[in-house]
Structure formats: structure tokens, C-alpha cells
């Protein structure tokens with residue numbers, strides 16, 4: 001393999017700001033697309049939040065889409081789908097959404113090599129090595145989201161947009177450690 005990376009080192013995925021209970025702000029992150037389950041039944045009702053079956057023990061539902069706004073906000077705030085009054089006659093409507101497995105989560109760190117593509121034309125918009133300037137907790141934000149760091153050499157607003165809009169990207173991790 002010499003100095004070159006083998007193809008297996010190059011991961012394809014999606015950028016996002018990883019923020020949940022306990023992270024105390026968002027991390028610039030990458031989700032390996034091999035660990036995204038597309039459009040699967042998620043086991044609970046989108047109208048009332050009722051669990052229609054037991055959640056799998058191995059797959060953590062890291063994020064859900066297609067939930068109604070109220071349930072979504074509750075989920076973001078508490079990390080839980082709180083039950084609302086059940087649908088009449090148990091007439092539930094199961095959420096169909098993507099599920100992101102934590103196994104595919106990479107918090108970007110110094111030395112990672114990242115290439116970012118524009119969603120419209122798939123043209124490369126940025127490519128380089130992650131080099132972060134760390135901030136004190138709860139001191140800096142991007143569009144109202146607390147952030148832990150800035151990528152050096154690029155404006156925060158430009159950088160953040162790639163993550164908020166979930167641009168696709170390729171990642172060569174600086175090491176083999178999984179988050």
C-alpha cells in the first residue's frame with residue numbers, strides 16, 4: 001500500500017452537526033453511509049409516539065425524520081419520544097424514516113482528510129485536512145447551535161452550512177479508531 005491509502009480507507013457519508021444530550025454542544029461530524037438504514041419502519045407511531053414494537057437492542061435511533069414537528073422538538077430536547085394520547089382504536093401510523101447507527105458516527109478530528117461535495121452538482125466544494133481550533137464550552141455558536149470548534153482557514157458560516165445542509169463527503173480518518 002505504500003504511502004497511498006487503500007480504497008477501503010475512504011469512507012463515504014454525510015456531514016452533520018452531532019448534538020445530543022450530553023455532548024454540550026455540537027461536533028462537526030460525519031456519518032458513514034453504510035450505517036444509515038434508509039426508510040425503514042421505526043417501530044413507533046408518528047401521531048402519538050406509541051411504541052408499536054420493541055426497539056432493537058443493537059440499533060440506536062440517533063435521529064429520526066418525518067416526525068411531526070412537536071414530537072421532533074420533544075425528541076431533540078429530551079432524547080425521547082414522549083407518549084401523547086394514543087390514537088383512537090389503536091389506529092397508529094408507523095414512522096418510516098432513516099436510522100443512523102452510532103457505529104457509523106465519526107466526530108471529525110485533527111488529521112482526518114475530508115472532501116465535501118455540493119448536493120446539486122456533486123462538485124467538490126472543499127477538500128483538506130481537519131485542523132480544529134477548540135473553544136471553551138458554550139462560548140461560540142453557529143446559527144444558535146453551540147459548537148466546540150472551528151475549522152481553521154474557512155469562515156464559520158461557510159463551514160457550518162456544509163453540515164447543516166448535510167452535504168455528502170468522503171472521509172479518510174486519521175486513525176482507525178471508531179467513535
Ligand SMILES: [Zn+2]
Pocket residue numbers: 045046047048049050086087091092093
Ligand atoms: Zn398512534
